[in-house]
Amino acid sequence: MFLKTTKTTIVPLFITAGIAYEAIQKVEPYQGIYASNQLITRYFTEDVPTGLVPISSLGKFLGVSTPTINSVIHLASILCGIDFIKEGRIIEELQIQNLLRERLQVEDIAIGKLFLE
DSSP states (O other): OOOOOHHHHHGGGGSSTTHHHHHHHTOGGGTTOOOOSSSSOHHHHTHIIIIIHHHHHHHHHHTOOOHHHHHHHHHHHHHHTOOHHHHSOOHHHHTOHHHHHHHHTOOOSOTHHHHHO
């Protein structure tokens, strides 16, 4: 049984300039899907303040470091000119700190230590 290597499968696609692009353009599910022509889109204005900011805030509350998420929030804030930390949903605004303490049955704010040990 003969299995083609990645090299023998892909290299022929690139012999003619632009063939990979043309092949991808002919894939039916990709037709009609266009990238935004603007930087400030709902992917930033919705996903960062309502997704990443709450996760970062929860991590801080639990004592769990979220450096990658924090970096993405920071970069998105710079790119869009919006302070997503200020505009986003943090657990203090959602008023869920007490609920989390009750559910986890602990008083210590650095709850994350329980999960990391």
